[in-house]
Amino acid sequence: MTRLQGNNSNRTVLVIGTLIAAALIAVALFAVRGRPAAGSGETVSFNLAGQPVLGQEDAPVTLVVFEDFKCPNCKRFEEEFLPEIKTQYLDTGKAKLVSMNFPFLAQNAGLPTDDSKLAGQAAECAYKIGGNEVHERMKQIIFRAQGSESEVWASKSRLKELAGSVEGLDTAQFGTCLDNDETAAAVDADEQQAVSARATGTPAIYVNGRVLPSYDAATVGAAIDAASAN
Numbered sequence: 001m002t003r004l005q006g007n008n009s010n011r012t013v014l015v016i017g018t019l020i021a022a023a024l025i026a027v028a029l030f031a032v033r034g035r036p037a038a039g040s041g042e043t044v045s046f047n048l049a050g051q052p053v054l055g056q057e058d059a060p061v062t063l064v065v066f067e068d069f070k071c072p073n074c075k076r077f078e079e080e081f082l083p084e085i086k087t088q089y090l091d092t093g094k095a096k097l098v099s100m101n102f103p104f105l106a107q108n109a110g111l112p113t114d115d116s117k118l119a120g121q122a123a124e125c126a127y128k129i130g131g132n133e134v135h136e137r138m139k140q141i142i143f144r145a146q147g148s149e150s151e152v153w154a155s156k157s158r159l160k161e162l163a164g165s166v167e168g169l170d171t172a173q174f175g176t177c178l179d180n181d182e183t184a185a186a187v188d189a190d191e192q193q194a195v196s197a198r199a200t201g202t203p204a205i206y207v208n209g210r211v212l213p214s215y216d217a218a219t220v221g222a223a224i225d226a227a228s229a230n
Contacts, residue, residue, distance in 0.1 A: 001200070004201055052098070052135040053096050055095060059094060060094070060227075061095035061207065062209075063098065066102035067099070068102055069116065069139075070146065072149070075146050079143065099123075103116030103119070115153060115155060123139050126166060126174065128177060134168045141165055141166055142154065145162055156179065159178060
């Protein structure tokens with residue numbers, strides 16, 4: 001897991017931008033770094049209305065996965081572990097996966113552009129325009145193109161280029177959505193939920209509201225099996 005860095009005694013949080021919502025999120029992120037992570041036995045509630053879903057909507061077990069597109073461990077989860085989870089649990093109707101954004105790496109690195117958030121906005125634009133399948137394709141393309149955590153690579157221009165490779169995505173609508181920051185509020189709302197759930201890094205995975213200690217397929221599968229049994 002790629003973790004949040006710093007603590008309350010020696011870190012100054014720089015609030016970038018003029019929107020009050022963005023400032024409140026930065027303050028919340030600063031606060032959560034000094035709080036303990038939610039325990040594995042604690043159940044967290046999420047507002048999942050209008051979120052992208054992979055799998056069947058009526059599946060009995062719900063995975064909530066918070067990711068940052070600049071996070072190398074998230075890329076590993078998506079490319080190495082998710083295919084097995086999808087085959088065994090999502091495609092069979094045993095569980096569904098709800099994707100949410102927790103963009104913090106660009107801010108942590110002090111980058112001049114918050115491309116963690118821009119990448120999240122791009123995925124949300126794809127979802128807004130084309131639904132679940134197009135959202136998943138956009139996610140895969142962004143992770144495939146992932147650059148360094150310490151450099152700005154998910155610029156709006158680059159994200160528009162990547163969108164051209166996404167089957168079923170109207171690139172004109174996508175460009176307008178991204179340029180106008182139409183999904184910025186959705187990314188902010190996801191981040192607020194990650195903070196409230198005391199996520200300590202990415203990928204942060206919750207099975208029926210309980211955070212997992214790891215993101216590998218065996219751990220996720222065992223948690224789904226246990227939730228199904230209950």
